[in-house]
Amino acid sequence: MIESQTTPFEFYPISVPTQDSLRTVNFYLLSIKNQLLLFDAGWTGDAYWQALKQTLKESHFELEDITGIVLSHHHIDHCGLVNQIVEKHEIPVYAHKKAFPRLQREETFLRTRIQFFEALYRKFDCWDRGEAQVDYLKRSLEKNRHLAVKANLSPVEEAPLDGLNALHFPGHAPDQIGLWEQTNGILFGGDVLIQHISSNALVEPNENGERLPTLHQSVESLKAIASLPVQLIHSGHGSVIHDPQALVKKRLSRIDQKGDKIISLIEKGASTGREIALSYYGSTYDQQFSLVMSEIIGQLDYLEIKGKIDKTIKDGIYHYSPVNKI
Template identity: 50%
Template sequence: MRIFERDGHTVYPIVVPANYGLETCNFYLLKHGERLTLIDAGMPDKSSWQGLMEVLEKNNFHLHDITEILLTHHHIDHVGLVNQITEKHSVPVYAHPLSIPRLKRDNEFLKMRVDFFEQLYREMDCGDQGEKQVQYLKASLEKNDNQKLAADITPIQGGMRLFDFSIIEVPGHAPDQIAFVDEARKWCFAGDQLIKHISSNAIVEPDLEGNRIQSLIDYKKSLTAFRDLNVDLVFSGHGELIDNSKQLIEARLEKMVIKSQKIKKLIKDGISTGNAVAQHLYERHYEKQFPLVMSEITGHLDALEAEGQIGKRFKSGVWFYYAV
């Protein structure tokens, strides 16, 4: 991916291969004045580290030239190198307040999160597949403890300015996701808010009190607000950069409507639990991508219910949905 320069600011993309249909994992070095800002930090692997080192060396920079790290959200493919960098070079790390219990792997929060998903999968009637995912989450509490960020994290949120950026909150894909908007250059570093070749998943998560975040509703609102930004280049977390964000957002919103109507039709036809809807709609991907599939279905069910298109009844510990 080529270097981008505008009005004395230069973006050096770091692009490494990625799995799961994401094509690439992208993070960015931004040279502005005396600062060299790293926006997101790739995966915790050799490929991301090598990519960072190559871009630094090729452009006559050194690791110690990085002046700060800005994180769009807490997902591991966006924060993977933070520990490796800050162990060698102590720099400030900035992220949304909701990122902090996740990035610091706060034990009380993570246990609450496991309880949240255990209840969600039980009420969606997910059976063995739900229990299997809950056991995986319980095992990850200890297994992934080494992913905890050691550096102090400075909280930032929507409405603030940081360096040349306005910060806007774009929850949906993750509750803590933010975008960094440079109005003067019409650039936006948006994490996974928009991906050119695939739809970004609106992932269901609990809030800090353990209540379900209506992720798809949040994502729709975020996309609508994002559509109105005066930017002409979006630096995405995966795949190609985006120079037609408005058209892409319209296509994504239309696709959501189509999928919601498919789900409503299944419910009209008598497919009444979240798990049954997921199995019918995502038969090929249900087992392999169970958490993402259930997030997708749960998000659409929440949105349809909020719109008054479906209702639900609680019976024997399970939610049963019906068309209105």
Template identity: 40%
Template sequence: MSKLTGFQQGETLIYMIEAPADAALKTINSFLVHHAEGFYLIDAGMDNDACWGAFNQAMEQLDFSAADLSGIILTHHHPDHVGLVHRIRKLNPQVKVYAHPLAIPYITHDKDFLGNRIAFFEKLYSEMDGMPEAAEQLEKFRASFIKNEAFRIDGDIELIQEGDNLLNFKVIDVPGHAPDHILLYDPDGKWAVAGDLVIEHMSTNAIIEPDAGGRLIPTVTQQLASLERCLSLDVQLLLTGHGRVIHSPNPVIEDKISRIKHKLERIMNLIRAGCDTAGSMARLYYKDIYVNQFFLVMSEVIGLLDHLERTGYVVRRKSDGVYHYSLTRRGSNESI
């Protein structure tokens, strides 16, 4: 049994739970917070035996059990951050779950919202020249609609969002990777729990999603703003959802911003080379990865094109149901 890594600021203790993951993610991290107000878990890993085993080993080392938890705080709704909520609630039905309002339709499996989400992607992939490759992804969406019903989070959910305070943390909205993503920031301790906003060893995709009205959320625009906001905070220790914690994180954050800008330039170069649809760009640049990781690749390309359009570097026109992109005068004359 590996020894827990602990961090302390004032009277607050945070213990890092590291569950094994694939080579890309390295680890799936959750954090136990020992505070005067109670014993809290930030993020709840995947619903698998590896995460469950790591959680229980950590609790055993601290001489606690799931029944001792006061609350579970979710940085965002993705499956590798909410997975153990069900198992913990079976042992501790009174444990509070804290989540952003925009997480609710995902974690409660709102049928209308998720049905509209499938329709949104079906239309979007068609307009973005993603067919026929999108067909398999759409089938995955439909299958998950049924499969994930069993993982719906029932019971009361405490809503947290920008401006709230929880334990020693200020809740800060940092959308981009997910519309409901939050950062938990302690200005006195100069540390923050960042979820997937920043991961040291890999890029964090700004994953496209529809809003409640079925419109494309400007995920890359949001991601850049969220990274800039994190950069503006006085953070000396960043506790992240995967891989290692980040000491003195500003250079890492600056590198993430630079990499996004490089990707924006790459999209503009693809347009200069004659690619004028999202699908043609994805097929040319990503090749086999486009097929194997269709959802993430199309998320990246569509999100980057959306940001370039919002900032005046490209325009689009629709022909035969598909959007075609070209550079504006600004896009032809300026770099990002």
């Protein structure tokens, strides 16, 4: 008898509709050889638990058949059921190492993170609005303590992926990974690329409290995806991506367009982060402060890396200017 050369691989999507712009939260059962892995674990709540149970039933599995959980990144809409599953059925949970302090809501790390944002918003001239955001983060630290993932975490390199590869795609989150299935050209991408919305590059510190160039990282991750012979992407939200190359191109050109607009605002005299954010986003600056500042800070760092703008520091505040064109 000739053995098949291809890896026996099947997957079962679990998709729960949401009322917000995410449209759906998606997670996946991956059956690889004698492993049944859960890639991501939805949000907390009965709808997610029922959806998992339903998909297990339809694919003729039981909860006890799951051999491990792999998380694409630490955001709460991707790890919601971990505690509930592990309480009933103790299995290993794998994630990128950078996800560990975030998933476990490690007190020292979260306090360093809050200090990072306090200093960050000052550098970008945000004062009152920045302080309000820092107060919100301090309240969230207390309020969200119960969301800490209580399972023992293992680095994703140790996951029994048998033929699948875990690829690191930082940008949206420092710990974002995707699972790459080369035989069929399928990527389980988490939030690295979403069909109907652009995946935000959220400003974050590294473990030492230093700012990560998150938009630059996102661009590099998108380029890395485009360099794979990828046919389909199963994302953390929304529908399946059937033409990943075209979507990457669209996202990259949108990032460049936004960068060009920021350069033109700086040329017109907007100088600090707050001034640039206000001239770009108007009242959205107040309403969606942390997202707006992530976008602006990501762009400013990226434009500076590319040598398209200059930065000087006066009294601890960043001032941006156009690069003198010769």
